[in-house]
Amino acid sequence: MKAVIERALDTASAGGAAYADARIVQKTSEFLMVKDGQVAAVNLSSDYGLGVRALVNGSWGFASASRVNTESADEVAGRALRIARASARVQEKPVVLAAQDPSVGEYTTPYETDPFDVSTEDKLGLLLRVNDLLRREKGVKVAECAMEIYKTEKAFGSTEGSYVTQTIVESGAGMESTATSDDDIQKRSFPNSFGRQVVTGGYEEIEKLELESNAPRIASESAALLSAAECPATTTTVILDATQVALQVHESCGHPTELDRALGYEASFAGTSFLTPDMLGAFRYGSDAVNIVADATTPLGAGTFGYDDEGVPAQRNYLVKDGIFVGYLTSRETASELDQRSSGAMRAESWNHIPLIRMTNINLMPGETSSEDLIASTDDGIYMELNKSWSIDDLRLNFQFGTEIAWQIEGGRLTNMYKNPTYTGITPQFWQSCDAVANNWRMWGTPNCGKGEPVQGMHVGHGAAAARFRDVRVGVRG
């Protein structure tokens, strides 16, 4: 791999690139799904290719191909050079990269059991057992269980002398139980939405998910939701479970702190950000209880790595400290606009995509109260659990999220179950209304974060715990 990367970099330099980098990525994944007692899918995927990014006359060009050899290195680098020159025809200002020491090294996800060493039989066996437990509940119409494992091996080199190799291993699994009536559909998922919980780590992390012990409860709740009352339309105290807090952090802190969004790079597609650079260090984003870090070193995080896709070492930086907005997720290009060094957040989905500023692990730091005490100390409110729908405006201000299930809180106890719960708010007001974060903190994986054109899907992590918010509008319905 190194010879191909060096050849691509030499070709780019000889062709006039002031800077170039090259990545070779080999991705292997296995997806298994059991539905209603039958094996619905077993798919083993392999993807391999080369991408070259070249900076010529202050403009970027990127080219990629699924052929990886010295001949393709020349062709891909040549194409990147041509595209960069085409870009320079419409240049606002030349790209300047923040200084960065060359990185040389390697990184491998810590894990105990390589998930690819576990037999398909064993994996299906677990999913079939969980599926059977879901289907024992009478009201369950559709029972789905899925597992997905990944191994990403990549090599990165740059004309500045960086050369790093990494092997990232991810494991994830989950279940969904769907109950239906003539005019309603209700779903419960576990441990997370989006079909599964994903972390960096080995098969041991799937075994820790306790899928079998939770299946009967999940099945029972999905059936019970059909006859539950609608979430009332009111303004009240809301406690979000850790998974929904993870989603809230993702949408209302992770995305708006991406500096490319704040600088307008995504304005025509994903949108911009209400967190403009003039607010850095002064704007009250949340209450004193709100502390949020971007940490690419968090164990198990789906956004944990050794180096980003510009070769910048993984870092931990505050985005929000004691409620004040203090930091962005940055690249070398965008960091230079603020006279900063890169925060190491450039990530590409694979060899065929450019790196973009992406979340790593965006973690809400835990408080000291247990989640049980959080509920016990709430006289009146609603407890909402697990994301079902999400929508937020292009500045990341006005959001409306729905969860799978909710319960009334009365006198510190969970009472009536509600279906179709939703809540809505404006990001800084909402986080300023946060008066407590619990201590049931763990890493949650979001495997479906989309950004860029062509759209890139990214796995990102969120450390989160249950949290309480005051005066929240709930129960918005169409």
Add this chain to the structure above:
Amino acid sequence: MTVLSETDAHQIARRALDFAGEADEAEVVVSSADTGLTRFANNGIHQNVSEDSVHVNLRLALGKRVGVADGNQVDSDSLRGLAERAASIARLQPENPDFAGLPSGGERRTAGGLCQSTLEFSPEDRADGAAKVVNAAQARGLTAFGAFSTGVRSVAVASTAGIEQYHQGTTANANAVLMNDDASGTAMALSSDVTEIDMESIGEAAADKAERGVSPEDIEPGTYEVVLEEAAVAQMVEFLAFESFNGLFHEEGRSFTSASMGKAVMGENISIWDDGVDPTGIASPFDGEGVARERVDFIENGVLKAVVYDHQTASKYGAENTGHAWTAPNPYGPVAANLFMAPGEAASVDDLVAGVERGVWVTTFHYTNLLEPMRVVLTGMTRHGTFMIENGKVTKPLRNLRFTQSVLDAFSAVEALTRDTKLTGDYLRVRAPAMLIREFQFTGGSQS
């Protein structure tokens, strides 16, 4: 731009099928793409990418045990490895009694959609197109953002059950967002023929809207009449395709269609269908299993008539396969991807506006998501051009609004549609008219 020819693609497919010789049945999908995309922001090109790729998806069955392996290398060792992996997966799993075998060879289906002009379009041409939008912005003191992509894709399907299909088509897609301090406007175009995309016009149209949007005001959330432009209508149709017209969801009771077949579910002026070979869309003549896509009329004059099926779903539930499978393993059921909505008689969007007493004009929606599948209740934001209409005239620009609305209710209250339609689509391709809806629920506002 070049992709695998029919001869080369089928030669790869045959080699893969040969390596899968021990299987009772096997199917190969060989796809290739040569694409380029130029993005611009703040009046300059900031991202400019190209991809040249091949993908091979192999499904094989040992009796009723099915394995799927895919990869992007086409040398013999790699193809042999795919077949071995798919076979090993199949061997290690229990039988699936519902597996209906592979669809057998049917009609060889072809379609147009390959445009020489798009094939020959270069990175320099795309940059020049971006420059036209930037020039339009700068001439009016605005800032330009957007993207311009061109590409060609091929797909071949072959199987031991006699399937043999090949299609090659081009796509050109452009959008522009022009902004000033407190307003934005957008325009877009999608076609297989890049010469049909006029970047200068797109830039001017987006600029017009941005200039009309200066100094936006708030309105109280509530129920309003609404004029939706084509892209906003298309988003609602996309959700129907994903969540409602899927034959698997229909059979499992997960769609409103399950209890409504043959009933009026929308207004009489609404007809929606899927057609993979209509030349005014982006052609896709066969599905991920190589089965010819049939035209399927979902809604005819407001009455629910049909949903789409793939081979597995059709076999299990005794329905007719309409040719709408994803590529294997496909556990989520079929989907319609080439959607059309019947036009009306209004001459223009302005004509729709003239029919509104007090309402809102919406250019596009942003970040729309599903709240309730049975009523197809969506929530999202308006974006890049929202205006107040009073007594048939646009009276002021508005800040973006959040809507929370059932698509079924909205499409039951459509007063008028334009006679011209436009091809757009975020994930699927939808050709739709603009429409005037008598009641539409806005549930919140924003500062943007």
